[in-house]
Amino acid sequence: MPFHxxxxxxxxxxxxxxxxxxxxxxxxxxxxxxMLPCAAVIGWGLxxxxxxxxxxxxxxxxxxIFGLIAGMVSVIRIAVNAMNSLxxxxxx
Numbered sequence: 502m503p504f505h506x507x508x509x510x511x512x513x514x515x516x517x518x519x520x521x522x523x524x525x526x527x528x529x530x531x532x533x534x535x536m537l538p539c540a541a542v543i544g545w546g547l548x549x550x551x552x553x554x555x556x557x558x559x560x561x562x563x564x565x566i567f568g569l570i571a572g573m574v575s576v577i578r579i580a581v582n583a584m585n586s587l588x589x590x591x592x593x
Contacts, residue, residue, distance in 0.1 A: 529583045536579065537572035544568015 548564020551557070 526583070526587070529579065529586075533576055533579050533583070536575045537569070540572030540575065541565060541568045544571065 544564040544567050545561060546564070548561040548567075551560035551564065
């Protein structure tokens, strides 16, 4: 059988409906808003548990700082991904 190249119409990206796209963008922005505080609280809590377990006094601050750094990295990644999807450069 001979090979037939696909027609250009079959390579068009599928567009989402306007309402669904709005909900997806709102969810991405809400995820950005909750990520940093949640990461900071989780880091602080884990540091507090390490302090209680090993009777130290430095792990709470270290856990908080680690949580803030992890939260900032996640927020930046989500924001860059959201900006790429808004400009149409979404990678799959």
